[in-house]
Amino acid sequence: MNDSLSLRDRIARQVREIPRSGIRDFFDIVSTMRDVISLSIGEPDFDTPWHVRESTVFALERGATHYTSNLGYLELRRALSRYVARQFGAEYNPENEILVTVGVSEALDLALRALINPGDEVLYHEPCYVSYRALILFAHGVPVAVETRPEDGFRLTRAMLEARVSPRTKVLLLNFPNNPTGAILDQRDLEAIAAFVREHDLLVITDEIYAELTYDQPHVSLVSLPGMRDRTIFLHGFSKAWAMTGFRLGYACAPAELTEAMMKIHQYTMLCASSLSQKAALEALSRPEQDVREMVDEYRRRRNFIASALADLGLPCTRPRGAFYAFPDIRRFGLSSKDFALRFLREEKVAVVPGTAFGACGEGFLRCAYATGMEQLKEAMRRLGRFLQRLETEKTAGTS
Amino acid sequence: MDPAAPMDGTTVSGSTLRTVPVRLPANVDHGTIMDELLKILANNALESRETIARMLNLPVAEVEARIAEYERAGIIRGYQAILNEDQLGLDKVTAVIEVKVTPQREGGFDRIAERISRFPEVRSAYLMSGAYDLLLFVEGRNLREVAAFVSEKLAPLEGVLSTATHFMLKTYKHLGVLMHPETPDERLAVSP
Ligand SMILES: Cc1ncc(COP(=O)(O)O)c(C=O)c1O
Numbered sequence: 001m002n003d004s005l006s007l008r009d010r011i012a013r014q015v016r017e018i019p020r021s022g023i024r025d026f027f028d029i030v031s032t033m034r035d036v037i038s039l040s041i042g043e044p045d046f047d048t049p050w051h052v053r054e055s056t057v058f059a060l061e062r063g064a065t066h067y068t069s070n071l072g073y074l075e076l077r078r079a080l081s082r083y084v085a086r087q088f089g090a091e092y093n094p095e096n097e098i099l100v101t102v103g104v105s106e107a108l109d110l111a112l113r114a115l116i117n118p119g120d121e122v123l124y125h126e127p128c129y130v131s132y133r134a135l136i137l138f139a140h141g142v143p144v145a146v147e148t149r150p151e152d153g154f155r156l157t158r159a160m161l162e163a164r165v166s167p168r169t170k171v172l173l174l175n176f177p178n179n180p181t182g183a184i185l186d187q188r189d190l191e192a193i194a195a196f197v198r199e200h201d202l203l204v205i206t207d208e209i210y211a212e213l214t215y216d217q218p219h220v221s222l223v224s225l226p227g228m229r230d231r232t233i234f235l236h237g238f239s240k241a242w243a244m245t246g247f248r249l250g251y252a253c254a255p256a257e258l259t260e261a262m263m264k265i266h267q268y269t270m271l272c273a274s275s276l277s278q279k280a281a282l283e284a285l286s287r288p289e290q291d292v293r294e295m296v297d298e299y300r301r302r303r304n305f306i307a308s309a310l311a312d313l314g315l316p317c318t319r320p321r322g323a324f325y326a327f328p329d330i331r332r333f334g335l336s337s338k339d340f341a342l343r344f345l346r347e348e349k350v351a352v353v354p355g356t357a358f359g360a361c362g363e364g365f366l367r368c369a370y371a372t373g374m375e376q377l378k379e380a381m382r383r384l385g386r387f388l389q390r391l392e393t394e395k396t397a398g399t400s
Numbered sequence: 401m402d403p404a405a406p407m408d409g410t411t412v413s414g415s416t417l418r419t420v421p422v423r424l425p426a427n428v429d430h431g432t433i434m435d436e437l438l439k440i441l442a443n444n445a446l447e448s449r450e451t452i453a454r455m456l457n458l459p460v461a462e463v464e465a466r467i468a469e470y471e472r473a474g475i476i477r478g479y480q481a482i483l484n485e486d487q488l489g490l491d492k493v494t495a496v497i498e499v500k501v502t503p504q505r506e507g508g509f510d511r512i513a514e515r516i517s518r519f520p521e522v523r524s525a526y527l528m529s530g531a532y533d534l535l536l537f538v539e540g541r542n543l544r545e546v547a548a549f550v551s552e553k554l555a556p557l558e559g560v561l562s563t564a565t566h567f568m569l570k571t572y573k574h575l576g577v578l579m580h581p582e583t584p585d586e587r588l589a590v591s592p
Contacts, residue, residue, distance in 0.1 A: 038590065040590040041589065304456065308457070
């Protein structure tokens with residue numbers, strides 16, 4: 001082989017320059033260890049509801065194994081239209097305003113690529129889901145992060161947005177309930193954001209994948225606010241609330257022209273989402289209330305447990321109100337998030353994700369997913385207590 | 401054994417060893433029939449009072465008081481472990497018996513049902529709609545013992561018209577718990 005042949009240099013610049021997800025690095029370490037309690041899993045520990053699995057088998061037997069319409073089965077889009085109208089308060093025409101995708105992941109990519117010209121700025125808030133910045137860059141956009149803060153309960157305010165908006169800002173990307181902070185926005189927060197969006201004439205992509213998982217108050221969607229539906233791409237999917245991560249099924253709802261634009265990319269790159277997963281989604285929508293409520297009740301109990309356990313351990317933590325993550329503040333120990341997480345993993349065999357995986361402003365925080373059984377949560381909190389005590393002892397030994 | 405008992409909180413799992421707690425059926429609106437505390441206990445009666453208190457955002461003393469109240473009121477009637485008896489290889493058979501009875505004047509079905517329920521061999525007893533009236537789960541050491549119970553105790557009772565006895569061969573699921581090894585957690589250890 002030619003020594004001067006550097007393949008790395010030939011990789012597209014925007015791909016080369018984006019670091020691997022911090023989550024992946026951490027995964028590589030955790031996966032070499034045994035008997036680890038993992039609070040670093042961003043997916044439900046529940047099984048996909050049995051009726052969904054059973055009817056997927058039936059669909060397979062019946063031969064639902066072919067390409068579907070690019071947009072997805074019309075029957076599914078009709079069911080989605082009804083569900084979104086009822087749950088989120090916005091009407092979408094199943095014929096041309098709903099696109100079924102391979103997870104919200106694909107929908108995010110489509111939405112960004114459909115809207116962004118090179119150099120357009122995308123406002124988004126950090127800490128946030130690990131993919132946002134990279135997806136904006138892949139779409140040749142300019143990511144502009146707005147930092148949410150623990151003192152505001154990690155909520156996004158108009159003032160924060162005003163400080164970062166520019167004439168080149170084209171899109172605002174939102175995710176509430178939020179991964180990794182568990183923050184939600186209420187009606188008033190959203191109204192202020194809607195006013196900001198109208199004033200600056202922006203488009204919005206709203207990733208509401210955790211919408212069903214709120215514990216203190218019902219979710220309010222941006223698309224239910226006046227005028228917002230017509231300038232928003234609404235994203236949702238089945239991974240979280242239905243515990244269907246492996247099915248890879250999501251959808252985008254947007255005004256017809258935007259749906260058509262996303263569909264163009266989807267058609268050429270993906271063709272259609274898996275036929276079986278679409279059948280599974282249709283079954284999942286047949287009785288969403290029961291399936292989801294059981295899981296939400298259990299997550300709420302765990303949320304209460306972990307919030308109270310962290311408080312007793314003296315770790316400040318914004319009360320998580322949605323999704324299944326707690327995001328405690330570990331700054332007083334003077335360790336970086338990564339060092340803390342690594343030591344905690346090595347010494348106590350508990351995996352949590354360093355806050356920096358979700359943006360630089362996650363430094364000093366950890367993401368603890370409570371999508372894990374109570375027994376593991378209890379044991380993890382016991383070990384955390386032991387670990388914190390050790391850190392305290394070291395600290396006093398170091399200063400005396 | 402107490403097969404297929406309805407979710408009445410009388411038999412609860414000792415499931416601290418299990419990472420997968422018993423799940424109540426999702427198609428019933430437990431919100432209106434059972435409070436959160438009872439749901440937790442029905443899933444795992446060994447859950448510590450401290451943990452329950454945290455899960456419900458209540459003081460420990462309040463949790464204890466409410467459990468005591470449920471016990472006093474007879475809503476919680478006991479705590480049992482859920483056993484995989486097949487695995488124990490016990491000298492034991494369980495029969496499911498359908499019984500037709502004539503309701504009695506004044507007592508209706510209750511009097512005869514209670515009379516039958518008092519036999520220690522009868523582990524569970526239900527009043528049913530449909531082709532027969534009472535459904536019993538009866539235990540004995542062997543077929544002969546159960547047959548003797550039916551022919552000597554049950555069938556001769558005044559009011560019992562007929563019985564049909566079925567023996568249970570294998571338990572797949574008991575009180576909401578699958579008896580055979582569950583699939584391991586296949587999730588990756590870290591995910592976004
Ligand atoms: C905020 C957010 N958006 C999107 C996704 C990806 O979801 P999907 O499985 O539908 O691709 C995740 C998964 O963790 C997420 O947390």
